[in-house]
Amino acid sequence: MLAYIGRRALLAVFTVWAISVLSFVVIQLPPGDYVTSYIAQMASMGSVVTDEEAQNLRIQYGLGQPMYVQYLKWMKQVVQGNFGMSMEWRRPVTEVIGDRLWLTVVVSVAALILTWALALPIGIYSAVRQYSLGDYAATFVGFIGLAVPNFLLALVLLYLGFTLFNAHIGGLFSAEFLDAPWSAAKAWDFAKHLPIPAVILGLAGTAQQIRIMRANLLDELRKPYVVTARSKGLAESRVILKYPVRVALNPFASTIGYTLPYIVSGSIIVSIVLGLPTVGPLLLKALIAQDMFLAGTIVLLLGMMTVIGTLISDILLVWIDPRIRLEDT
C-alpha cells in the first residue's frame, strides 16, 4: 500500500515538474521579454526608458542568461512564494489572483461532488430498471450532456435566464456582496449561486459516469452470486446495494483522476461565459494582454491543484479498493 502511494506521489512530483516547464514555456513563448513589454508600457504612458536602464533591468531579471538558468531562477522564486509582477495590474501576481484560486477550487469540487451525487443513483436505477422509461430518459440526457460543450450550455442557460426570467444567472455573488468581506449572509448568497455553474460543469462528467456505472452494474447483476443472494431470500435493495454496487463502484472511483483535470479545464471557459470571479476570466485577460507572469502562474497553480486533487483521489482509492491495498505487499 505504501509502495503504491509512494509511486503515485513520485508521479505527481514528475507531473508538477512537467507542468512547471510547460508554464515556463507559456511565459517565454511570446516574442520579446519582460523588459520589451515594460518599455512599451512606459512609452505608452509617456515616459522613456533609457538603454542603460533597460540593460540594468535585463541583468536584474537575468534575461540574458541561458533558458535553463532563467527557468531555475523562476522556480527558485516560485518556491519562495514569489510569482513575479503582473504587468497589467502592476501588483504582485499572488495579490491579483487572491481569492479567485479558492473560488475555482470550490466550484470545481462542487461540480465533482454533484457529478457523483447524480451519477451514482441514476446509474444504479438505469441498470436495475434496464430499458425502462427512466433508463431511456437517463441515456438521452446523458447523450445531450456528452454532446453539448459546456460553454455552449452555459450560453444557452444564460440566454434562457435572461429572456424568460429577466435575470442574470451568471456570477457567484449578488451585486451587494461583490466587494463585501466574508460573512454568513455572503456565504449563503454564494451557496445560492453555486448550483448553476456546478451543474453546467458537472453535466458532461455525470453523463459519462452514468454510462460507466450502468455498464459495470449490468455486468455484475448477471453474475451467479446475485442469483444466490436472491434465492436465499435477501431483500432486493440489499441484494443490489450490498454487493454488486460495491464491486461496480471501483472502476467508477478510479476515473476521478481523469474527471478532475477535465472539470478544471472546463471551469475556465464556463467561468468566462458566466462571468464567475474565478481564475478563468483573469487567465483570458492576461493572455490577451500578454501579461505572461500572471498567465504562467495561473497555468502552474491550476495544474498543481489538479495534481494534488488526483493524488488525494488515488489515496482514497487505495482505501476503498482492497485489491490495490494488498498489491505489492
Place this chain on the structure above:
Amino acid sequence: MAEPGLALDSASVPPSGPLSATTPEQRIFVASQWQLMWWRFRKHRVAVASAVVVVGFYMVALFADFLAYADPHISEAHRSLMPPQRIHWFDGWRFRPYVYGVKGVRDPQTFKRVYRPDPTQRVYLRFFAEGFEYRFLGLIPARRHLIGVDGGLDASHSIFLLGTDVQGRDLWSRLMFATRISLTIGLLGVTTSLVLGVVLGGLSGFYGGITDTVIQRIIEILRSIPTIPLWMGLAAALPRDWSVLQVYFAITIIISLLGWTELARVVRGRFLAMREEDFVVSARLVGCRELRTIFVHMVPSFMSHIIAATTLALPAMVISETALSFLGLGLRPPAISWGVLLQQAQNVQTVAISPWLMFPAVPVIIVVMAFNFLGDGLRDAADPYGR
C-alpha cells in the same frame, strides 16, 4: 482474433462455387472480416443514421461555396442584425418559394433599427442562380449557387435564411464556410494525433519494457494536466501577424497534441493483446522483419479498432477549436469557423435581441453527437466475433 489473411482479402466470396452459402448461418462462416463488421455495424441503426449525417456535413464542407449564396466577407452596415426570413413555399397554388422583402425602419420610441417584412414585395428564390464567383472544388471557376435571387443581392432585394450578423454579413453563407474550416481542422487534427498515437502507442506496445514504461508515464502525466489553460496559453502566444493559413495549421497542431494519448492507449492495448497471438509468433519465426510483422500482419487486424477510436476522438477536436476560437484565441477573423461565428454570441444582451446569432451552436452539437454515435457503432462492429 481473426486470421489476418482474411482481413486483407476483403472481396466478398463469389456467389457460386463450392463455398456459396444459402442459409444465413452458413453465410457467416464464409464471410470475410470486413463483411462481418459491416453486418454488425448495419444492425446499429443510430450509428448508420449518424454516418449519413456525418457524410452530409462533409458534403457541405466540400460544396460550401456552392451552397452559400452571398459572399461571406461582404458586410453592409445598413443591414446589420437582420432576423432570419421565413420562406413561403407556395405562391398561390404553384410551387414557387419566395420571401417578403425587408424594410429597415427606426422605432420611433427606442430609436433602434428594426426590420419589418414588406408583404407587398416578394423576392422569389431561384435555384442554380448566378452569384459571386468562386472555384468549384477549388479548381473550376463558377458562378452558379444552389439558390439565389434575381438582380443581385442588394439590401432591398435579397434573402437572409438565417439573418445577418452585427456587420451585416449573411449568416447562412458564413455558416457554410465555417463548416468547411471547422470540419477540416477536426480531420487534420485527428490525423496528426493518429500518427503520434500509432507511433508512440505502437512502440510502447511492441517493445514493452522500459520504452513502454516511459511512454505510459508521459501519457499519464499529460492526462492529469488540465489542458484547456495550457492550450489557451500556447494559442495566445501565436504571433499576431501570422496569416490565416499559418494560424490554421498552428491551431490544428495545438489541438492534436491534446488528442493523441487516448489513441496511443488503444493502439498499445491492441499490440499487447496481439503480440503473443499465434499468427504473430509464426510470422516472427519464419523470419519476417519487424516492420513487415507490424504492418502486414498486425495492423490490418486492428485497423478497425483504430478507425473507431479515431472517430471517437474527432468531436473533442471540433469542440477544442470551437472553444478556442470562441474565446478569441483560436482562429481569428477573417477566418470563419463555428467558434469565430459564436464569438458574436458572447454577449447576453446581444443574443437576447438577436437569438439567431446562437445558431452556429446547432451544427456543433449535431456533429459531436453524430460522431459519438458513429464511433460507438464502429467500436461495436470492430470486434464482430464478440458476443
